[in-house]
Amino acid sequence: MTQIYNFSAGPAVLPKEVLLQAQAEMPDWHGSGMSVMEMSHRGKEFMSIAAGAEADLRELMGIPANYKVLFLQGGASMQFSMIPMNLLRGKNKADYLNTGEWSKKAIQEAQKYCKVNVVASSADRNFSYAPMQDQWQLDPEAAYVHHTSNETIGGVEMFWTPQTGDVPLVADMSSHILSRPVDVSKFGLIYAGAQKNIGPAGLTIVIVRKDLIGETLPGTPTMLDYKIHADNDSMYNTPPTYGMYIAGLVFKLLKAKGGLAAMEKINIRKANLLYDYFDATDFYSCPTARENRSRMNIPFTLKNPALDDEFLKQAQSRGLLQLKGHRSVGGMRASIYNAMPEEGVATLVAFLKEFEKNNT
Numbered sequence: 001m002t003q004i005y006n007f008s009a010g011p012a013v014l015p016k017e018v019l020l021q022a023q024a025e026m027p028d029w030h031g032s033g034m035s036v037m038e039m040s041h042r043g044k045e046f047m048s049i050a051a052g053a054e055a056d057l058r059e060l061m062g063i064p065a066n067y068k069v070l071f072l073q074g075g076a077s078m079q080f081s082m083i084p085m086n087l088l089r090g091k092n093k094a095d096y097l098n099t100g101e102w103s104k105k106a107i108q109e110a111q112k113y114c115k116v117n118v119v120a121s122s123a124d125r126n127f128s129y130a131p132m133q134d135q136w137q138l139d140p141e142a143a144y145v146h147h148t149s150n151e152t153i154g155g156v157e158m159f160w161t162p163q164t165g166d167v168p169l170v171a172d173m174s175s176h177i178l179s180r181p182v183d184v185s186k187f188g189l190i191y192a193g194a195q196k197n198i199g200p201a202g203l204t205i206v207i208v209r210k211d212l213i214g215e216t217l218p219g220t221p222t223m224l225d226y227k228i229h230a231d232n233d234s235m236y237n238t239p240p241t242y243g244m245y246i247a248g249l250v251f252k253l254l255k256a257k258g259g260l261a262a263m264e265k266i267n268i269r270k271a272n273l274l275y276d277y278f279d280a281t282d283f284y285s286c287p288t289a290r291e292n293r294s295r296m297n298i299p300f301t302l303k304n305p306a307l308d309d310e311f312l313k314q315a316q317s318r319g320l321l322q323l324k325g326h327r328s329v330g331g332m333r334a335s336i337y338n339a340m341p342e343e344g345v346a347t348l349v350a351f352l353k354e355f356e357k358n359n360t
């Protein structure tokens with residue numbers, strides 16, 4: 001097989017070790033005679049897989065006992081609705097930080113259920129940064145404060161945790177969960193679609209403080225009630241079993257590699273390979289504010305956009321795939337999640353240099 005490096009923002013690269021293990025276990029999981037895909041979600045084999053995945057995630061992220069971990073479906077986008085439906089708890093307003101495309105989607109959905117107060121926005125500089133908290137207008141009466149801690153499209157990552165006092169803090173961590181340690185106890189709710197740093201699409205992880213659940217908006221569908229999923233250990237209906245199995249393998253691998261602190265060191269190294277190069281050249285530029293440069297999603301542009309198509313064509317022919325920027329912003333984007341090997345980033349940097357040399 002030719003060596004390719006997949007820089008897609010998601011669904012994204014998965015660890016080779018995990019794919020090979022899944023391949024080996026595909027027809028017969030641990031002598032059960034069955035594929036994980038064929039197992040009853042209530043049978044003892046799958047129950048052990050689910051329990052193992054949850055325990056390993058709890059250990060990796062240091063999730064306190066007063067938080068529930070939910071394995072859901074519907075993508076991070078479904079959380080845009082579930083969050084107001086479950087967390088308004090009798091209030092009619094919520095605070096949202098607007099740092100880009102995913103924040104905007106979360107805001108639009110929440111506006112169907114409550115009055116949204118946008119605490120601050122980075123629209124003034126084309127969503128290239130995250131406003132610091134001294135520029136936020138927090139409402140002490142808000143039911144919760146929502147932010148997108150890594151904007152996948154703009155490549156804007158927040159390296160600090162907002163202080164919201166008694167108002168629960170909610171984070172969309174879809175595109176940087178597990179890339180570094182976070183203090184879960186600072187959050188009311190953390191959510192992430194799996195298809196970037198966790199596993200296959202179809203699984204969504206929600207980590208929620210137990211005291212926040214149980215009071216939904218009237219008319220909330222059963223399937224959108226966190227309490228129903230919490231009380232049934234994510235087995236109210238059939239959960240995304242195969243996705244949970246793969247996520248479990250990813251969690252085990254991250255533990256074996258030294259956990260999230262070890263991942264953070266590697267992720268800093270990988271991201272710096274790219275950013276250092278962009279800082280040293282005029283041929284490419286990186287639009288994101290220095291203090292918010294994402295370690296996972298790195299947008300960049302060519303000074304001469306007439307070369308974009310040629311750049312992508314040559315990159316593709318070298319096995320450097322999915323470097324085209326999001327359709328809403330154009331340019332390029334390299335997503336370098338945990339599973340992107342350091343050689344992949346080094347190969348990309350070598351290609352960037354060569355393309356520059358051949359075109360100046």
Ligand code: PMP
Binds near residue numbers: 148
């Ligand atoms: N939030 C963020 C930060 C994302 O990057 C994405 C997907 N790219 C979403 C939400 C939406 O996720 P999903 O496709 O799982 O609904």
